[in-house]
Amino acid sequence: MHSLNLGILAHVDAGKTSLTERLLHTVGIIDEIGSVDDGSTQTDSLALERQRGITIKSAVVSFEIDDVTVNLIDTPGHPDFIAEVERVLSVLDGAVLVISAVEGVQAQTRVLMRTLRRLRIPTLVFVNKIDRRGADTDRVLRGVAERLTPAIVPMGTARGLGTRDARTVPHAGFTTGMLDVLSAHDDDLLASYVEDGTVPYARLRAALAEQTGRSLVHPVFFGSAMTGAGVDALVSGVRELLPTAAGHPAGPVSGTVFKVERGPAGEKIAYARLFSGTVRTRDVLTFGDFSDPGDTGDSGDSGDAGGDGGRGGCRGGGRRQGKVTAVSVFESGAARPRTSVAAGRIGKLWGLGDIRIGDTVGVPREHVEEFSHTRPAGRHHFSPPTLETVVDPARPADRGALHTALTQLAEQDPLIDLRHDPVRREISVSLYGEVQKEVVQATLADEFGLDVGFRETTTICVERPAGSGEAVEFNGKDANPFLATVGLRVDPAPAGAGVRFRLEVELGGMPYAFFKAVEDTVREALGQGIHGWQVTDCTVTMTHSGYSPRQSHAHQGFDKSMSSTGADFRGLTPLVLMAALRQAGTRVYEPMHRFRLEAPADTLGALLPALAALRAVPRTTRTHGTACVLEGAVPAARVHELEQRLPGLTSGEGELEAAFDHYAPVGRGAVPERPRTDHNPLNRKEYLLNVTRRVGG
Known part of the structure; x- marks a missing residue:
């Protein structure tokens, strides 16, 4: 059996969970279709999800299509739970993006499609709710082409829109629209058409599957999750157009944990997708952070647009081990107890008490030959919480x-x-x-x-270094109470670079554990800068190192008071780092959202002063017909207020899209300060009293 790990993604209320129910019914997993409104769906299992009628946590359910086991992952649609979607992206082989035939392309739809395309995840589009009043598939297709991607191939047409009898008519032969899109990536198709006046449909279908698998084009299906119209065609599309999972069961173990929950007895249960190898009950697994000890690289990724400010980069944890006590594998609609889970599958693992979301299991995916050219799994794809x-x-x-x-x-x-x-x-x-x-x-x-x-x-907010600064404290000198020498230089880095740690001293100059203690402490201490905010987009270089070798008494007992330990380096590093950071200086940056606001043109006179009062900066303004579209940036702190004021400013006709874009310097008023939660290394006396209970010198 082949495997396909399939994500269902959508803007909230597009019908994503209802489509999941319909798919399960169509393939014979459930006999009766659950209702989101009644709280009876398979994947919304939390009591809170059933009460509110929204998906909060991702859920996995499995079914078979011919010789393919599909692990279907239902994800939240509300932007407040985008972190759940982010974790799922790292395990997907393909996706279905659901769009409402009534509301069309919405704010979250654009965020999701941008990310799916950037990560090159093969994606089908399903235009849902063709039976709803107001459904307009032509308008939706124009919206998809203009606001998501022009590389779309409609797989049929919809008839009887807006009625319970709405249905889809699939394209069963050659269409010039399909040829136009596919020939953009295949010159032979166009040459064949010029020569013969047509192209066999089988060849077009093969090209469609190949280009869909490379995420170059996106087939579009129409239907209704409520009536089942068009769902059979979607199931066929999933089987024929999306690639199955790669990975060899006999290879090195490599996987990623995308969900952690607790069982009835409080035990941790890890949801892991395996890219390579096989995990068996009683296996001892290595998992955690697998960054290169010589150069740790980025602590965060660039985010959706403009960087995540390095948030989450000080997570640490390193490599850890645990023994698998039980395994379940998703198949035939549920997680079934098994003795092993193999490459390409999703399994639930018990016994790994220290496991965390985002952990790599075994070796990193990019170290496996089949995945060596793919994007590493543990990167941030969406904006951070602001x-x-x-x-x-x-x-x-x-x-x-x-x-x-x-x-x-x-x-x-x-x-x-x-x-x-x-x-x-x-x-x-x-x-x-x-x-x-x-x-x-x-x-x-x-x-x-x-x-x-x-x-x-x-x-x-976040802090970024304004310049360069360095500091050093030597072992046994200048009131240094720690048996350690640490020198650090802080340099600014480009926006979105995160935090990098480098060495300008010989790695063999002292035990590696001491270097690791400095690096880990640097990352932890950068969680609170001069103004209390996390410091990001910088390079920290270790310029000096030194230690007191292990000393023993005559009876060979270890004399801790004369020998350096990791605690000495962990204690000294924050003092040196903050001294270097203070010399460099920092600027505080606040999160900014890009916005797109569409409203009646005659409301522009009221909108512009209101936007200015909220410190929003329109960058482009254009009109089409009786509507105007403004695009620009607004402080994240003012987005909620803008949402609340918009109906009154636009007579209820304004539509706002807003998503994190970048961090901008705080320009006016007092610099925002965040209360410190550490031992305050900015105050040497207070810090030493807290850390060592004595003041050096």
């Missing part, structure tokens, strides 16, 4: 339980970036939006019995 709020328990006595509960939620969604301030006894989390805040609140109440409230949501 909002933060403090979570307060209704009862002060629940503060410890709240920390434990949020820690478990952070295991399932690392981007909430839990921060604990022991001085103020505050716990804060990062968020994408207000809906996510409501879900966190409901989850804490339903699963942990905790009643919580939230303080005002604030914007998460």
Whole structure:
């Protein structure tokens, strides 16, 4: 059996989960189709998902099409849960992007398609809801061609739009539209047409499958998840046009963890897609962060457009090991207990207590020959959370339980970036939006019995070095209480570069563990810069190193007071790093969203002053007919206010798309400060009192 790991993606309410139900019914996995409104779907299994009628967590369900086992992954559509989608992208062989035939291309549709194309994930488009009043497939096709990609091939036409009798008529032969799109990447097709006046449909279909598999073109299907119209054609398209999973079961073990949940007894269960090799019960697996110890490279990727500011880059953790105690493999509609999971499949693994979302299992995928030219799995594809709020328990006595509960939620969604301030006894989390805040609140109440409230949501900024700076402290000199020599230089790097750590000293000059302690501490300490924000887009170079060799008494006992340990380097590094950073200086940058606003042209006079008041900067303004379209940038902190004011400014006819784009320098007013949650290495005396309980010298 071949395998195909298929993602279902869409803007919220496009009918993604309903399509999943219809697919399961069509292939015979379920006898009765569940309803999102009734909370009876297969993939929305959380009580909160059933109550709210939205997908919050990704879910896997499996079925067979001929000789192919399809692992179908239903993902959230709401932008507040984009982190769930990001984790799924790393395991997909193909995708179906669902678009409503009524609403057409929406904000999240554009974000998803840009990412799918950039990652070269083969994608089919399914235009859903052709039975709904207002359905217009011609308008949707124009929108797809103009706002997503012109490389589309309609696989049929829709009839009876807007009625329960709506149906699709597939193209069963040669069409000039298909030839035009495919010949852009295949000169032989065009030559054959010029010579013979036609091209055999079988040849066109083969070219379509080949170019779809390379993500050059995107077949478009029409149908209705509610009535089942067009779904058979989509199933055939999945089988014939999307490539199956690569990877050899006998190769080196390589996989990635895209989901972690806890079982009834609180045990961790990891969802892993294997690219190579086979994992068996009782295997001891190595997993975690597999960056090169000699040059750790980027801590983050460039994000969707303009960088993620390196958030999440200080995650650390390194390589870890665990013994697999149980395995389940997705097949025939559910996860089935098995003794092993092989390349190309998705499995649930028990026994790996230290496993985290995003961990590489075995060797990195790019180290396997078949995947050596593919994009590494552990990169950020979407924007980081740009909002933060403090979570307060209704009862002060629940503060410890709240920390434990949020820690478990952070295991399932690392981007909430839990921060604990022991001085103020505050716990804060990062968020994408207000809906996510409501879900966190409901989850804490339903699963942990905790009643919580939230303080005002604030914007998460970042710091970048304004120049270069360096500092050094020598072992045994200048009131240095640590048995270590550390010298560091901080240099600015291009926007989106993240954090890089390099050595200008000999790697053999002291034990590697001490270099690793410095690097790990640098990444951790950069979580809070001069103004308390995470520092990103910089290169930190170690310029000096030194240590006290291991000393022993006459009886050969280890004398820790005379010998360097990793704790000496971990203690000294923040002081040196902050001294270098202070010399370099930093600037605070706030997140900016790109926006596209479409509204009646006669409302432009009211819109422009309102945008200016929100510090939004329109870069382009154009009109078509009675509508105007403004595109530009707006501070992330003002997006929610713009959404609230838009209906009143546009008589309810304005449409806003907004997504993270870049970080911009905070230009006016006081520089925003973030309270520190560390031992404050900016204040040497306070830091040493906290770290060593004594002041050096």
